Amino acid sequence: METIAISRIHFPVTTLGPGRRIGIWFQGCSIRCPGCISADTWTTGKGMTTIEEVVNTLQHWLPEAEGVTVSGGEPFDQREALQSLLSEIRSRFDGDVLVYSGYPVERLTDKLDGMTGLIDALISDPYLVDAPQTLALRGSDNQRLNILTPLGQARLSSFQRETVPSDRRFDLMMGETGEIWMAGIPGRDDFNRLTTILASQAHKIVTTQDRSAGTSRRQAND
Incomplete structure (x- = not known):
């Protein structure tokens, strides 16, 4: 069984994308941005489980969820496990998938190979603690919301805007x-x-x- 390191899974999450979402936080991060609010997810060697166990957990929530948000930690530090998990989710779920990564999107080209259609929108680039923070869904304004599919366009393009109090x-x-x-x-x-x-x-x-x-x-x- 393929292994994966997970910090936590929660439903519903209503603050990281539209609607009631499943939140999946990967464990382990090699980027470690100063000021990151999820430093507890940096450590490797913790939270080990299997793709099968994660999918079994998600099965209870997928019928009620409108989307899935994957964060961390750094999901692309577990690229193969990320692809396997998203493939399982996509085979069972019609909602959108939003993934957060601290890597610039230009550095993810090779990692995204073979994942076409699995990620609807990607928020890329490292968190910069001294950068302005005015954009929706982003911790700092250097981060980019990359729309990757028509579903991502329909569900997440409206977040290409400045943040509002309700965010x-x-x-x-x-x-x-x-x-x-x-x-x-x-x-x-x-x-x-x-x-x-x-x-x-x-x-x-x-x-x-x-x-x-x-x-x-x-x-x-x-």
Whole structure:
């Protein structure tokens, strides 16, 4: 059975593309952009499972989902597993597939060979912590939304725009050990504001951002 390293899978995600989506976060990243909000997904050798197990998990949600968003980590660091997983999803699902990658799209030409039709839209390029942040679905304005299929055009081309207040939402996921995962595109100081609000109510918030370049994982303690 083909293996794959996965950080987490969640449904529904409503902040990383249109509609109710399945979010799949790959584990492991060789790019490691400074300021990344998902630094917890950088480490390799964790989250090992099989394509079969991932597909079995997705089967419960695919009938209700409108799209799938794949992020990480860096999905293209597991190029073969990514292709296998997307092929399985495409054979069972008519919704759109959006993939995030920190690689410039020009460097993905070879990696995209054989994946025609599997990815409807690709957000490419590394996150730059000092770049402006004004575009929908993107953490920094250097990142590009690449439309790859007619379905991607129909479903995701409307996100070729500046961000609006309603884009600044988060989906919350609770981990088994009390961790709170936030899915979405935060503003530059959103997590600092959250920390301040919780501190004013006598709560302490510990983040992996305090120990590295940043992450989307937040653990709150009374």
